[in-house]
Amino acid sequence: MTPRVHANPAFPWSHVIGFALSIVFTLIAFFAVTGHALAHRPLLAVILVLAALQILVQLIFFMHVGQDQKPRYHLWLFGVAMFFFVVFVVSSIWIMTFNTPMS
């Protein structure tokens, strides 16, 4: 287990930090979009980065991926699955939007 959890068995600090981070990321993304804080493309980049950070928060603070026994083959495979997630979504846009108007 991470030292933090076991050093402080009295209080689940790591979960509280994870929760706070996830709320903060959500609110930043939400208000950045509803307040039109940036131009379209930079805004899209920012919210995608925030989504990626959110995923890391879930994995690290709640799914405890850093604490699992080695060897961590399941995380390798999960990582490759996330890679193919991106590949299939992005390449579908690339392949399918040829010659079509898409903003």
Add this chain to the structure above:
Amino acid sequence: MAVMMEEVLPKQAGPSRTGDNGPVRLELSTADGATKIFGFWMFLVSDVLLFASLFATYVVIYTHTADGPTAAHLFGHDTAGFLAETLALLTSSFTCGLATWEMHQGRAGRLKMWMGITILLGLVFLGLEITEFRDFVGQGATMQASAFLSGFYTLVGTHGAHVTMGVLWMSLILYQLARFGLNAVTARKFFIVGLYWHFLDIVWVLIFTVVYLTGVM
């Protein structure tokens, strides 16, 4: 794996089983438990790709609104709705995490309490989602109206179906914890449904970003 059942009985997490990573966790204290948790990660791998296909389809057709309501129109008039769904689900992930933490402290009572709260938050999320869908349908935005709406209802609905399964499943495990107590088997079962629950949060974060936020941008 059943063949390893000789190890199913909970073992003392004594000093001899303490390695660099701290004491062995109850759900991982048997080879059977560790194998099943590994297997569940493999299921999650396949679920990642299931949602990848739905997202891929959605991003290809979400501008195909066929003169019907657009994403901006549909999600824009009630942004608080999907923000509330997001906060409900994020909080449920937090309470589920607290349940796991209490389990690791060996406190079965608090574990069950946090599980109950998680289930309630899951129901709140589902209630909000159903209200949202009814609202959209009331505006004529049915699944049959356009490719965009087919994609929207299927992607978000598949996640909702997963949450529904999660609520049923977690209730079943809560019953088993109440009935049989906290041991290596029930700990493993709760840990797995917990992984599932956090994973649904990951998917929702992507829906929040790719469907809703991009829609109202």
Add this chain to the structure above:
Amino acid sequence: MGDGLANTAGHFFVTGDPLIIGSDVAIVLVSLGIVFVLTYFKKWKWLWREWLTTVDHKKIAIMYLLAAILMLFRGGVDAELMRTQLALPNMKFLSPEHYDQIFTTHGTIMILFMAMPFIFAMFNAVVPLQIGARDVAFPYLNAISFWLFFFGALLFNLSFVIGGSPDAGWTSYPPLTELQFDPGVGENYYLLALSISGIGTIATGVNFIATIIKMRAPGMTLMKMPLFTWAVLGTCIIILFVFPVLSVALALLLIDRLFGAHFFTMMYGGNPMQFINLFWIWGHPEVYIAVLPAFGIYSEVVSTFSQKKIFGYKSMVASIMAITIIGNLTWVHHFFTMGAGPAVNTFFSISTMAVAIPTGVKVFNWLMTMYRGRITLSLPMMWALAFIPNFALAGATGVWLAEAPTDYQYHNSYFLVAHFHQALIGGVVYGMLAGMYYWWPKMFGFKLKEKYGKWAFWFFNVGFYVCFMPQYILGLMGMQRRMYTYPADMHWTGLNFVSTIGAYLMGIGFLFIAVQIIHSLLHMEKDLTGDPWGGRTLEWALPSPPPHYNFAVIPHVTARDEWWERKRRGEQDAFLPRPEAIHDIHMPKNSGVPFLMGLCFFIAGFGFTFGWMVVGALGLLGVLACLAHRSLDQHPDHDIPAEEVRRTEAALGRL
């Protein structure tokens, strides 16, 4: 009202074509015959206790194998009917509608209900034995996988007699498959049958990855694993990555058809090409799913029958993993002609050709393994040898097809048909036959006699080239796939006629395999050694067939070809269990629930096929009930007492 009923029945049951009526009669007679035999010999209880409720990987393997051979028969009959229809110009042997149905069921059955169960038969028969495990990681899930496959296949084949077969090609492209253009239930059968068996396939993928990662005997590091097990690992990883994509593609099309959505329709913004995109994200890697296990089998067979360790083990492993990843990045070559633009087509052209590199590495390694080996020409080795030139040609024509500009010429022509049959027969079917002959003694406890097998080999091989070489030329001459017939003045007649002769020769080859199996059953020659071929891996250290717990004592592995090394050092006895080392063995209990769960899926699938939502929902509720039952089961396992294990081992002469 009587008229109405007859009319409904007429639509419900397929009638009309004399071929179909003849088959209907045959199906009814065979079913009655099976029921009679089971009842007469009082075998119902045996069937339930020993087979329908089993969770033993060895028995599940046998059931997969039987199903695969049956489906090979049905798919083969479809092929012979097609070739007969095409033998001469303007033939009317089949009606056009019937022809459409037959090429659809032929493709679907051969890939999803023949190749898949065949590879799963091999997975189940071999992997736990090769890695020194007592069963797979999740035996109960393994039984569920089988029954989902079984009931999926049953649902698909039922379309033949009830409601009508699918008829839009095995690829099932919309918008042709949308309700507007393809009313009726045939397409629904296709979508639901594939979805149900697809769930079982994903479960198998999960199961065997967990088995290979978590259940290996002590000492067997990843780099000491036999190459077949490596190939299965690669296959299962691909399954996890791409089978969910197929499930989604099928589900979305089903939602279009049942609920009027517009994913792939021509109106309201639907995009049919997105189905094709999703279908091939699965469809191309599916080729590697089928062929990687075959590659694994060739590695085992070539090494065993050359009496040499495999050449370039590490490069073999690297090739498997390279194919596993790169194979997922090539799918667009199936629709270059969509016109996605030069950048897209160039990328996927290059990625497709890149897969040829690790494949080529593997072929050279097999050749180098044979070089200066002491080769025995037994049946498994003959099929492995025949595979190499066959697959080399498939690979070469594959690279032609991978070139986007020239692909516009070959696309959907008989050139393509010949290419993928060469890859899937020359690669997969030859591999599965090699594997079947190789592990048959381990699975059944007796060897298949070589005589008729050799006849089968020569008929099938010669037949293959006679059948498919002309098709390359026909493709270059402009003949398109799925053509019902052709006029006489196209100059296609001669080549088509030759091709049909080849198809018949292959059919005779199949019949010889059937004769061989029956003949070997009647004149059974038991394999008492457990190691009839001079094998190298752990499964050959066990008796044939192994006891249901496989290993009385889990072996400790020190070398790559552990059994071979032990034999070389004269230490075979190290694998005999010492009585005091035998302890109680914990094994999963048999259960009828996986069977019932498959049945519930079948009911759900049948209901949705006909649009009976209530029946469909009830079936799914049944599935949930089965899942809950399992979760609440407190005693899914039992002990085999050490004393019983000692008795069993003593009876096998191992104590």
